[in-house]
Amino acid sequence: MPDTETPPEGGAAHRFEAGLEKRAANYVPLTPVSFLARGASAFGARIAVIDGERRITYASLYDRCRRVASSLSARGVGRLDTVAILASNSPEMVEAHFAVPMLGAVLNPLNTRLDPATIAFSLRHGGAQVLIVEAAHAGLAARALGEMAEPPLVVAIGDGGIAGSLPYEGLIADGDPAHAWTGPGDEWQSLCLLYTSGTTGDPKGAVYSHRGAYLQALGNAVTFGLSGESAYLWTLPMFHCSGWSYPWACVAAGATQVCLRKVEPGEIFRLIAEHRVTHLCGAPIVLSMIAHAAPQERRSFPQAVRVAVGGAAPSSTIIRTMEEMGFRITHLYGATESYGPATACLAQPDWAALSDEARYQRMARQGVALATLDAVTVTDPETGEPVPQDGSRIGEIRLRGNTIMKGYLGNPDATGRTLADGWYATGDLGVWHPDGAVEIKDRSKDIIISGGENISSLEVEEVLMRHPAVMFAAVVSRPDATWGETPCAFLETKPGADVPSQDEVIAFCREHMARFKVPKTVVCGPLPKTSTGKIQKFVLRDRARELA
């Protein structure tokens, strides 16, 4: 993939090449940092970040980032050094997404829900020279640092009480607001490092580039309709895929980012009403929280609020309830490896003629490529060819484009496996619909084969989620002497709901699905979840085996 135009050896340059080389005037390596420089120059007085009573303008945000960058630079942080951060959705977390790349250094946002050992692993594996820690997470940081022989320099946001730490506001105070950053010499340069919890083994560190983050920011803004009049509420943790690249997307669009430390329904409604929030992203649990908010927590608001949900499809009930409140839901799909959202379930012309129920079903699909993704496909695992767009043939969902990670840090084998054959192999199994939307039918491990029939655990879960008492449902395979495997359902019920009996749940399922798909076993109780709220199916598989 050559990026310079050179004449064929010995020959003269083509007339559309000669004298038309890249110059400083017309070629600048792409970097999301440029969005902030432009924002500060173009609308410096506009509010970039709101956090409680704090208001940070675009000019001030740029000023603070340049100060942090110059102070880190004075302490020896430079090109391709790693700066980790353990923080909530705070202004400092937004700042880190610009100040660190400004130095050509690599930002490594850490999941605050992880255990100390995993944090320590990430710091060691990523080679962090600096760890920025918010006071609220100082305890976790101290325990992680205690496990390290050579701990990084610690910068403390607020009063964290970590021995030997530098105060973050000191970096600001001592820093140079005119710090002359230069941007990466090469837009392919590494920008971010995000550890993703695999199903087995150590976490893998997905590496982003300046180019990818710049393009994903624009792709998000165009696809989700962010503009200078938008206010974006941070319900999604910024340590997830760098907040799906929204710290950069919001700044590219000139929007206002509203911080939220603790995701609670009352606070979400208050901020939406108070700051005229127009956009938010989150996991299904956030939507569930909003939809089931108590009357005294709710606030009405005149604007439409666009909600992007990823991780699992929103249920009919959630969509209906939230649409009635003034929310507009879009289901997204992506991964840490794809800078967050790669596909979005965009409205199709024929939706207008659908019943609400049919429309909700369509909205649950993973959808179509974002504007900046090159392509999405569904590949037959046998032939390697795309499956027909018939909505029924199952294959692996694969993605390709500039918004796919560079690879996993220090893990060429995993990189090679995951980015083989010109595609990022997601490992998710799905179908391709005639209208172009892809739909996940199961993660490759989650297909249950019962009596020779394939059962998608997801499909069974969707039905279970419609039961009025059910908050979370997980279906796994249970070994069975007769059928090979049978579906086993684990249910967590809504607070205050009556726990249904197994017979009642089975009867409910029989009304809504083919007989062979109905769970043979139903267990109610709290579900085991990861720090990021993902249900730990491997734990449930073990339990199901014990039941057999």
Added chain:
Amino acid sequence: MPDTETPPEGGAAHRFEAGLEKRAANYVPLTPVSFLARGASAFGARIAVIDGERRITYASLYDRCRRVASSLSARGVGRLDTVAILASNSPEMVEAHFAVPMLGAVLNPLNTRLDPATIAFSLRHGGAQVLIVEAAHAGLAARALGEMAEPPLVVAIGDGGIAGSLPYEGLIADGDPAHAWTGPGDEWQSLCLLYTSGTTGDPKGAVYSHRGAYLQALGNAVTFGLSGESAYLWTLPMFHCSGWSYPWACVAAGATQVCLRKVEPGEIFRLIAEHRVTHLCGAPIVLSMIAHAAPQERRSFPQAVRVAVGGAAPSSTIIRTMEEMGFRITHLYGATESYGPATACLAQPDWAALSDEARYQRMARQGVALATLDAVTVTDPETGEPVPQDGSRIGEIRLRGNTIMKGYLGNPDATGRTLADGWYATGDLGVWHPDGAVEIKDRSKDIIISGGENISSLEVEEVLMRHPAVMFAAVVSRPDATWGETPCAFLETKPGADVPSQDEVIAFCREHMARFKVPKTVVCGPLPKTSTGKIQKFVLRDRARELA
């Protein structure tokens, strides 16, 4: 500006480089053609183009473009060959913006208002192998071709009656809808050639790249708020800077483009109401037409219509009248050299407290950088340093970024002069305001912008000097409510010569230049000169203003 990561000689690669090279899965050269491929896959059933009774879906647009590309390929058109087009704002004009780049060929849209000699010059200079001509412009094309020793292959849209031409619909019928295009191997590859009328000498051909067009498309979409729910009305000629890059911007956003052959107020209102148009771009003449439409031509509409205006600032009267009708005006600034808009006069927080009149004055500024432009500055011509942002010191407006042209075709001297010192020198003189907006105070190049078309005063003067009675000629801009500006000629006649009438001078001009360049006002008398005999144009500009 290296774009590949290579380890330092003899050393091992850095851990953020090793095993993280570009791959087909994560690196794709940017090209605006990819937006159409994605649109066809993501929302094939959505309407991409409306033209009278015709409706072209995204799937069908992609299909047609692939057919045209395959047919042109079969006739030998390939990488870096030139395909010129002389057409109105038609579906075929949109198609050309994708079908030609699909081949790696260069599209050369021609201004249908030019004279045959200038058209012939462009065809020769650009080395056009193919000229696509719409029937309405067949006469002009035939006269231009008549001046050429080796005319290109002609493709006729509709029944043009040009001898030896191929029918465009034949290219579609014979073409392959599955044509496998590959995109450019290098995103810096040339994509478009746009001739711009300079102040002296022959027109210069500004060359665009795939990378630049891709980024400008996204920059337009983000800055102007284009989305999948937008309908864009084509009041701006698509031959102007490739329609300010909107053919690509609309497709990137998944919007619908509404064609308009003849810009008339009744038709504009009808299309806005009928197709729920949300966006349009145009010269001040278009806004003037809308604001002054007769009552029977007007239609009311429920949606807000965003209007981007470039070429000259909209007047207070125009803004007020149009805001009352439901339009929202944004003033843009740019040039052929910057893929269309480079800056936009975005709303600032303090506008809310301004009186309408004060706000209209702010809105007349050229504004701030688009999201995808790296920077705008105002440079002191003496020192080469930025002027202070005080709103009074005058300097040259300069632009830098990936959305600046590669250069002028076959004109390294002009390219070198224009893109020197890391900036594109616009030649426009202006001030820099404290809020970041730039504002033009004068044009250094004597360009008059009338109805959105650039007129070189020098070119008009050259023609006037050929009149037997004229000794000195000076042409300046005269403010005009309808056209923004019109050319105003001041003539000093030879001693003893009969002073020609205005009508006579105008008739003389019409024989020798394109209609839109002909002066609307002619004043005869002694010209004010400096002691060294230089004509004092600033005195004449004042006189012209008084005539207005």
